[in-house]
Amino acid sequence: MAPIQPGEAVITGAHDLPNAHVIHVLGPVYSRDEPSDELLRAGYEHALARAEENDIASIAFPAISTGAFGYPLDEAARIAVETILDAAPTLGSVEHVRFVLFDGNALDAHERALETLLSKRDDV
Numbered sequence: 001m002a003p004i005q006p007g008e009a010v011i012t013g014a015h016d017l018p019n020a021h022v023i024h025v026l027g028p029v030y031s032r033d034e035p036s037d038e039l040l041r042a043g044y045e046h047a048l049a050r051a052e053e054n055d056i057a058s059i060a061f062p063a064i065s066t067g068a069f070g071y072p073l074d075e076a077a078r079i080a081v082e083t084i085l086d087a088a089p090t091l092g093s094v095e096h097v098r099f100v101l102f103d104g105n106a107l108d109a110h111e112r113a114l115e116t117l118l119s120k121r122d123d124v
Contacts, residue, residue, distance in 0.1 A: 004024070004026050005026065006026050006027065006028040006029070006033040006039045006043070007026070007027075007028065007038070007039035007040070007041075007042035007043050007046065008025070008026055008042075008043070008046055009023055009024065009025045009026075009043060009046035009047040009049070009050050010023070010024050010050070011023050011024075011050045011051075011053075011054060012024065020056075021054060021056060023047045023050045023051060023056075023059065025043040025044070025046065025047050025064055026043065027039070027040055027043050027064040027065030027069055027071065028040055028043075028065055028069065028071070029065070029069045029070065030065065030069055030070040030071040030072070031070070036065075036071065037075070037079055040064060040065055040071065040076060040079050040080075041079050041082075041083050043064055043065075044061065044064070044079075044080055044083040044084065044087075045083060045087065047059065047061070048084075048087050048091065048094060048097075051093065051094050052091065052092060052093050052094060054093075055093045056093055056094060057093060057094065057095045057096065058094070058095065058096040058097075058098070059094055059096070059097055059098070060097075060098040060099070060100045061080065061097070061098070061099050061100065062099075062100055062101065062102070063076055063077065063080065063099070063101055063102065063106045063109075063110070064076065064080065066106065067102070073105060073106060073109045074109050074112070074113070076109075077106070077109035077110045077112070077113040078113040078116070078117070080099070080110070080113070081110060081113040081114050081117055082113070082117055084097050085117055085118075085121070
C-alpha cells in the first residue's frame with residue numbers, strides 16, 4: 001500500500017469498522033505539492049475509481065487536505081464537489097456519495113460550492 005503520492009488512492013480492508021473497505025487518499029499539502037488543485041481533484045477521482053473497481057455502492061469523503069495540510073476550505077470544497085458532479089454520470093457501482101465533515105464551517109463551504117456549481121450548470 002505505501003508509499004503513495006499526493007493525489008493517489010488505495011483500498012484496504014476495513015478491519016473492525018462496520019464497512020467492508022477503506023479507501024485511503026493522500027491529499028496535497030497546500031502550496032507545497034503542486035499543482036495542488038489538480039492533485040486534490042485526482043485524489044477524489046482515484047478514490048471513485050477504486051470504489052468502482054471493487055463494486056462499492058456507497059462512498060464517504062472528508063474535506064481532504066483541509067486540516068493539517070492547509071488547503072483553504074472554500075477552494076477545497078469547490079474542487080471536491082465539482083469532481084463528484086463531473087464523475088457522477090459515469091459512475092456504475094457507486095450510487096451514494098457523502099461528505100462527512102468536521103464542523104459547520106466545512107458543511108457551509110460544501111453547500112455553497114454545490115449551490116454555485118449547480119446554478120452554473122443550470123445556466124448551460
